Amino acid sequence: MTRVFVPRDALAIALGADEVAAAIAASCPQAMIVRNGSRGMAWLEPLVEVETQAGRIGYGPVEPGDVAGLVAAGFLAGGPHAKRIGRPEDVPFFARQTRVTFSRCGLTDPVSLDDYKALGGLSGLRRALAMDGLAIVEEVTKSGLRGRGGAGFPTGIKWRTVMGAQGPQKYIVCNADEGDSGTFADRMVMEGDPFLLIEGMIIAGIAVGATRGYVYLRSEYPQSVLTMNQAVAEAWRAGVLGPSVLGSAHAFELEIRVGAGAYVCGEETSLLDSLEGKRGQVRAKPPLPALEGFLGKPTVVNNVLSLAAVPDILAGGAAAYQALGYGRSRGTIPVQLAGNIRFGGLFEVPFGITLGELVMEIGGGTASGRPVRAVQVGGPLGAYFPPALFDTVFDYEAFAARDGLIGHGGVVVFDDTVDMAQMARFAMEFCSIESCGKCTPCRIGSTRGVEVIDKIVAGDTAQIGLLEDLCDTMKFGSLCALGGFTPYPVLSALRHFGEDFRRTQHALAAE
Amino acid sequence: MTQNASSRNVVERIAEIIAPYAGREGPAMPMLHAIQAAFGYVPEAAVPVVAQALNLSRAEVHGIVSFYHDFRHEPAGRTVLKLCRAEACQSFGADRIAAHATERLGISWHETTADGAVTLEPVFCLGLCAAAPCGMVGDRSVARLTNARLDAILEDVR
Numbered sequence: 001m002t003r004v005f006v007p008r009d010a011l012a013i014a015l016g017a018d019e020v021a022a023a024i025a026a027s028c029p030q031a032m033i034v035r036n037g038s039r040g041m042a043w044l045e046p047l048v049e050v051e052t053q054a055g056r057i058g059y060g061p062v063e064p065g066d067v068a069g070l071v072a073a074g075f076l077a078g079g080p081h082a083k084r085i086g087r088p089e090d091v092p093f094f095a096r097q098t099r100v101t102f103s104r105c106g107l108t109d110p111v112s113l114d115d116y117k118a119l120g121g122l123s124g125l126r127r128a129l130a131m132d133g134l135a136i137v138e139e140v141t142k143s144g145l146r147g148r149g150g151a152g153f154p155t156g157i158k159w160r161t162v163m164g165a166q167g168p169q170k171y172i173v174c175n176a177d178e179g180d181s182g183t184f185a186d187r188m189v190m191e192g193d194p195f196l197l198i199e200g201m202i203i204a205g206i207a208v209g210a211t212r213g214y215v216y217l218r219s220e221y222p223q224s225v226l227t228m229n230q231a232v233a234e235a236w237r238a239g240v241l242g243p244s245v246l247g248s249a250h251a252f253e254l255e256i257r258v259g260a261g262a263y264v265c266g267e268e269t270s271l272l273d274s275l276e277g278k279r280g281q282v283r284a285k286p287p288l289p290a291l292e293g294f295l296g297k298p299t300v301v302n303n304v305l306s307l308a309a310v311p312d313i314l315a316g317g318a319a320a321y322q323a324l325g326y327g328r329s330r331g332t333i334p335v336q337l338a339g340n341i342r343f344g345g346l347f348e349v350p351f352g353i354t355l356g357e358l359v360m361e362i363g364g365g366t367a368s369g370r371p372v373r374a375v376q377v378g379g380p381l382g383a384y385f386p387p388a389l390f391d392t393v394f395d396y397e398a399f400a401a402r403d404g405l406i407g408h409g410g411v412v413v414f415d416d417t418v419d420m421a422q423m424a425r426f427a428m429e430f431c432s433i434e435s436c437g438k439c440t441p442c443r444i445g446s447t448r449g450v451e452v453i454d455k456i457v458a459g460d461t462a463q464i465g466l467l468e469d470l471c472d473t474m475k476f477g478s479l480c481a482l483g484g485f486t487p488y489p490v491l492s493a494l495r496h497f498g499e500d501f502r503r504t505q506h507a508l509a510a511e
Numbered sequence: 512m513t514q515n516a517s518s519r520n521v522v523e524r525i526a527e528i529i530a531p532y533a534g535r536e537g538p539a540m541p542m543l544h545a546i547q548a549a550f551g552y553v554p555e556a557a558v559p560v561v562a563q564a565l566n567l568s569r570a571e572v573h574g575i576v577s578f579y580h581d582f583r584h585e586p587a588g589r590t591v592l593k594l595c596r597a598e599a600c601q602s603f604g605a606d607r608i609a610a611h612a613t614e615r616l617g618i619s620w621h622e623t624t625a626d627g628a629v630t631l632e633p634v635f636c637l638g639l640c641a642a643a644p645c646g647m648v649g650d651r652s653v654a655r656l657t658n659a660r661l662d663a664i665l666e667d668v669r
Contacts (some may be wrong), residue, residue: 011639014652042641181597184638219544219581220637222650255535258544260579263635277539277565279578295536337641339602344641367603376598412599412640423598430597430635436578 001032002076005049005056008110009038009191010223011184016064017046023067024048028076037192039088039106040346049088052078058088093343093362098324100332101308102348105192111230113238116195122240124311128203129248133163136207140310142318144330149175149266149303150378150407150481152329152396155310158300161290162208165298170210172201173275173294173301176217176224177259177266180379182338182410186304188346190217190224193308194231195240198254200307202245203314204300205252213254214294216271219261228256263380263434267480268301270436281436282480303408305334326352329395337363339376339412349394356390359413370415374423374497378407380430381485383492384420403492405485420497425453427489431482442483445474449490459504464494524549525560539565539575543582552583588623588630590668592616593647594656596633599640604656608644611658615665628669 006012006021021033039047044060048070057078059070066083073081088094088106099105108115116122128136141156162170174197178186189197201213217225232254235241243251257275259265265274269283272294293299309331313321321331329351335358337344342364359365359375366372374384383404385392392402399406414423428449435442449470455463471487478484494501528545532538539561546557553576562572576582594600594609613619616629623630639645642654648664 010637010652011642011654014637014639014645014654015642045642178638179636181636182599182640183636184640187638220634223652257540260540260544260581261634262579274540276537277575279574281578339599339640339643341641346641380598410599410640412602414602418602423601426598426601434635 002030003034003051004028004031004076005034005036005051007038007046007106008035008223008227009045010187010221011042012038012046013223015045015061019064020046020048020062020067023064027067027071031076034109036108037105037110038188038346039094040102040188041088041091041093041343042345043343044085044091047085047088048075050076050078054078055087058085058091059083060085093345093347096362097348098332098350099348100312100321100324101189101196101305101334102193102346103312104196105188108193110192110194110227111234113195113234113240116193120315121195121311122199122246124314125199125203125240125246127314128206129246129250133207133209136203136314137163139318140207140313143313143321144325144328145306145309145313145321146329146396147303148305148309148333148408150405152406155302155306158290158302159204159208161288162210162298162300165291167298169212169297170208171294171297171299172204172208172210172213173272173299174201174213174215174307175266175268175271175301175303176215176221177271178221178304178408179218179263179266180381180408180410182376182412183336183379183408184338185334185336185346185409187221187224189304189308190221191227194228195235196308196311197228197304198231198235198240200310201254202241202252203310204302204307206245206250208298208300210298210300211251211253213252214275215254215256216259216265216275217256218259218265225256225258232256262436263430264436264480264482267482269480271301272299279436281438284479305408324350326350326393326395327397329397333394333406333409335394336410337413338410340366340368340415341413342367351393351395353394354390355385355392355394355411356387358394358411359390363411363413366413366415368415368417370417372413373416373418374414374420374493376412376414376423376489377410378405378488379410380427381405381481381488382407382410383488384423384496385492386496388496403488403495405488420493420500421453421457421503424490424493424501425450425457427486427493428453431486435482439477439479439483441474441477442479442486445470445478445483446486449474449486453490453501456501457504459508461502461505464501467494521554521556522560525554525557526564529561529564533564539572543576547582551586555584588627590628590649591630591632591647592664592668593632593634595635595637595639595643595645597636597640599636600644603643605644608646608656608658608661612661612665615662624669626669629665
């Protein structure tokens with residue numbers, strides 16, 4: 001039997017991976033098909049890999065109609081074909097990465113615990129089980145890990161607060177409500193290496209004294225829901241989850257909860273309200289969720305990538321993780337290259353790479369072949385950067401210094417056909433659609449923002465000052481990042497691409 | 512699975528659907544998802560049943576149902592076509608695909624074709640942003656959409 005790998009990642013499936021797997025199964029009885037995670041090279045998906053004596057040989061992008069030709073070319077022995085890419089790890093996009101969190105993603109069957117253990121899985125948990133909670137918290141603190149959801153808050157400090165809080169029940173809640181456009185790293189972890197997240201959550205539970213965890217997973221990710229549920233069931237069966245984690249005195253139970261299409265539920269307090277079964281409205285802080293979180297109990301709320309970084313920190317030690325990075329941003333960041341980009345996908349790298357390297361060298365510029373005009377970093381609440389700022393270093397502080405944010409690491413590329421006044425308008429419109437309605441600057445401000453931008457675009461540029469005032473009010477008056485950060489894309493578009501807001505005025509003046 | 516929801520049987524059926532979730536922490540969302548999975552939408556008749564189970568007022572349950580984009584108040588067409596409207600898809604032709612879809616179907620967002628075949632809905636990010644533009648046809652994701660690919664999909668579902 002020859003092992004043939006066809007990804008079960010949502011992106012590969014959306015491009016026909018299921019049909020490709022079926023076609024290979026039908027025409028190659030000697031093939032044992034493994035549905036693996038994705039390597040993260042989107043332009044090659046579906047990427048089919050064949051295990052040969054020379055290592056795994058990739059073919060991509062494979063369409064169902066290609067299978068007959070692949071069989072004729074002897075692909076089961078790694079034979080030559082127009083879509084043969086050689087060893088996936090030799091593709092420059094892959095070779096340039098430092099894969100820590102994504103070290104297993106794409107290599108294994110994501111729901112096979114044996115695969116996971118064979119590649120080092122559970123070694124972080126085994127080490128944690130031999131430590132006390134305080135030592136685990138100190139290890140995570142020393143690693144320098146900061147929350148990968150976007151805020152960049154030190155994970156170890158958050159854990160220490162929950163560890164010190166008193167309560168009969170504490171919780172670990174994983175924020176898997178990855179709603180930012182241009183981001184998919186959480187999705188790839190959950191679909192490609194779900195035990196990593198489960199292991200990270202158990203370690204967090206042992207550290208702070210929590211015995212129960214929830215993953216709040218967005219409904220737009222049905223494949224993640226499927227894979228996570230399969231992995232959780234397998235972890236229960238194998239005694240990784242349950243009353244005695246790996247035979248220890250620690251208990252940890254875990255449940256997957258599915259959201260219902262509200263972007264704001266990615267904000268931790270509205271996520272908690274939604275998890276409790278309420279409208280997903282933002283809570284005022286304090287009290288911090290660390291002290292009064294889910295059902296009013298002490299709760300760690302961490303992003304998928306933060307929790308997924310933990311097993312490696314425990315397994316390899318804080319120093320190894322801390323050694324990677326730039327400034328106060330330690331470790332690696334899984335950057336997601338998306339939109340109009342030639343080589344899109346997941347690129348994990350230590351902090352410190354420049355935006356220009358990512359977009360032009362790694363990503364190869366636009367897919368349309370036209371010049372890059374704007375890059376939005378950090379999702380719908382992130383700033384638009386012009387190529388003139390491509391020397392900005394991927395680091396929380398460096399982006400803040402340029403009036404931007406890294407957010408969850410999404411990078412969306414636009415070519416020169418983009419109308420940046422319309423993108424600013426969309427930012428306000430999106431905020432008005434997704435506002436939870438609790439605070440006025442967000443709920444009303446976003447609607448007024450759309451109206452003001454419409455007036456500006458129609459030629460009334462005297463309204464620009466009003467738009468800036470409105471953004472100021474939203475930025476400082478909103479309860480959470482939805483209203484508070486919507487000004488980033490709006491003001492950056494206005495600042496770097498002001499000509500797009502003045503086209504009508506110029507046209508009128510020319511008449 | 513979609514069926515008319517107006518009789519006493521419906522109330523009993525909803526009570527059965529939500530019963531397994533009663534002991535969970537914060538059970539409202541799993542209950543509403545289960546109801547929608549069974550009926551294709553959340554019938555008005557479900558509101559008092561859920562309210563009673565959770566010791567909430569009907570207004571509170573209505574508030575929960577109406578807050579979330581996913582929960583429908585009436586049945587959708589046989590196939591729900593969701594097209595991503597978020598930035599990454601916009602950067603690579605989402606507006607063009609959307610214009611093509613609305614023209615071909617003769618409907619706009621949140622509407623259903625007269626023959627009940629297709630409901631068109633916007634979605635904000637499916638996490639397939641490196642293969643834009645993308646969407647969902649029923650529960651199947653599709654990426655790198657083109658007008659021709661969309662036509663083939665619509666051909667299949669109509």
